[in-house]
Amino acid sequence: MDWSLLGCGRSGHATYAPAEAELRPLLSVPTPAGTAWRCLRCGTFVPGEPAGSGPAAAAPDVRRGKDLRSAVILRLFAIERYLRALVFGAAAFGVWRFEYARASIDATLDREYPALRTLLRQLGYNVDHSKLVGLFQRALTLSPATINLIAAALAAYAVIEAIEGTGLWLAKRWGEYFAMVVTSLGLPYEIYDLANKITATRVIFFVINLALVLYLVITRRLFGLRGGKTAYEARLRGESIMQTAINAAAAGQAAGPPGSLPDGPDQGEPSGPAPGPAADPAPVEAARPAPGETASPAPAAGPAANPAPGEAAGPGPEPAPAPAAGPAGLTPDDRAPGESAKPAAPGVSH
Numbered sequence: 001m002d003w004s005l006l007g008c009g010r011s012g013h014a015t016y017a018p019a020e021a022e023l024r025p026l027l028s029v030p031t032p033a034g035t036a037w038r039c040l041r042c043g044t045f046v047p048g049e050p051a052g053s054g055p056a057a058a059a060p061d062v063r064r065g066k067d068l069r070s071a072v073i074l075r076l077f078a079i080e081r082y083l084r085a086l087v088f089g090a091a092a093f094g095v096w097r098f099e100y101a102r103a104s105i106d107a108t109l110d111r112e113y114p115a116l117r118t119l120l121r122q123l124g125y126n127v128d129h130s131k132l133v134g135l136f137q138r139a140l141t142l143s144p145a146t147i148n149l150i151a152a153a154l155a156a157y158a159v160i161e162a163i164e165g166t167g168l169w170l171a172k173r174w175g176e177y178f179a180m181v182v183t184s185l186g187l188p189y190e191i192y193d194l195a196n197k198i199t200a201t202r203v204i205f206f207v208i209n210l211a212l213v214l215y216l217v218i219t220r221r222l223f224g225l226r227g228g229k230t231a232y233e234a235r236l237r238g239e240s241i242m243q244t245a246i247n248a249a250a251a252g253q254a255a256g257p258p259g260s261l262p263d264g265p266d267q268g269e270p271s272g273p274a275p276g277p278a279a280d281p282a283p284v285e286a287a288r289p290a291p292g293e294t295a296s297p298a299p300a301a302g303p304a305a306n307p308a309p310g311e312a313a314g315p316g317p318e319p320a321p322a323p324a325a326g327p328a329g330l331t332p333d334d335r336a337p338g339e340s341a342k343p344a345a346p347g348v349s350h
Contacts, residue, residue, distance in 0.1 A: 005044075
């Protein structure tokens with residue numbers, strides 16, 4: 001389930017136009033219907049005027065994703081706390097009124113109790129063994145000071161439950177600590193009651209209280225668990241669309257297509273050095289032919305020609321590049337015109 005979309009469907013989109021010029025392209029995109037602004041909760045681009053505008057620091061703190069789901073769960077616990085506050089508040093008011101009407105209640109009970117007891121016995125219920133009736137009869141024998149003390153205790157518990165419910169409903173840090181501490185203090189007494197006698201009501205209340213304590217400590221990172229408040233706020237900032245845009249603008253990253261946010265620190269940056277002009281290759285000087293010779297392709301590399309036996313290599317001018325060797329080591333210049341190539345006799349030099 002996408003809790004962000006669910007929240008927008010229930011309370012509408014939360015669009016915001018920041019006053020900073022470098023942030024506006026990251027949170028808006030042009031459309032044929034006009035500029036569409038990005039919802040800070042679900043991330044959808046919504047055409048039309050934004051719901052709010054101003055400095056980015058004044059943008060609304062919008063819950064999204066896991067934080068929105070956690071807020072819904074906390075409000076369920078808050079509703080249960082409010083119901084407890086109503087029940088104990090009504091009980092405190094009843095005990096307080098009981099002190100002033102105790103005389104008339106006692107007279108009415110003495111007058112009506114015999115007939116009521118007879119009727120219930122005919123229906124198969126013996127009120128003499130009823131714990132509720134016994135508790136009521138003992139209450140009639142209490143002193144006024146004791147009755148007022150009971151009423152004050154019930155009223156105080158109702159106020160505590162109301163404070164717990166308010167803190168959980170608003171998802172405030174102080175409310176989470178208050179609810180966790182108060183609920184934890186009651187767990188030993190609930191365990192003691194369960195050890196004496198297990199009833200459905202006691203089990204339900206114990207499971208609800210234990211679940212609330214564990215949920216607050218683990219998911220809200222109370223008392224430094226899982227990094228504490230610092231890690232919890234860092235996770236919220238990481239999920240904030242506005243904070244992501246602020247970080248991208250501060251890092252000087254390119255926005256990419258209109259309305260897109262960078263996914264990482266390297267988004268929009270060049271992956272290597274800027275390309276420069278290509279280096280011109282060194283000009284290759286063409287080989288110039290010797291005077292009186294025609295240009296010919298460079299001869300293939302081969303073994304150097306050795307002088308014939310008995311012939312000394314004398315000094316002379318720098319020889320030109322030798323043409324390719326002919327058959328039997330003779331060059332074309334060694335043959336007379338019209339003379340066919342013949343192998344040289346051994347030991348004879350030309």
